[in-house]
Amino acid sequence: MFQEDDEPKEWEMKEEEPPRVLKEKWARDEILGPETVMCPSCKKRVSADNMYCLYCGARVLQKAGFLSGLFVRIKSFFGK
Numbered sequence: 001m002f003q004e005d006d007e008p009k010e011w012e013m014k015e016e017e018p019p020r021v022l023k024e025k026w027a028r029d030e031i032l033g034p035e036t037v038m039c040p041s042c043k044k045r046v047s048a049d050n051m052y053c054l055y056c057g058a059r060v061l062q063k064a065g066f067l068s069g070l071f072v073r074i075k076s077f078f079g080k
Contacts, residue, residue, distance in 0.1 A: 037061070 018026075029035075035048040041058035053060050 036045040037048045037060055038044070039046055039053040039056065039058055039060055042053060042056040044053065044055050046053050046055070046060055048061075051059060051061050
């Protein structure tokens, strides 16, 4: 009665292969664990993905890039 196709239809979701870079990151994280940085305020280790310390709330990555470094300089200029 119905003729079945093994090929996916347009509306069906296709399984995608993750990029090689992402696969390598997953493997590295699985082996080494998540990358951590030290909080400048309380000296505890927190995940490098966090911008603020989970323990004391201090900003962890103040000089992570050009824009954040610029923000720190402007903030110090105005004394806040």
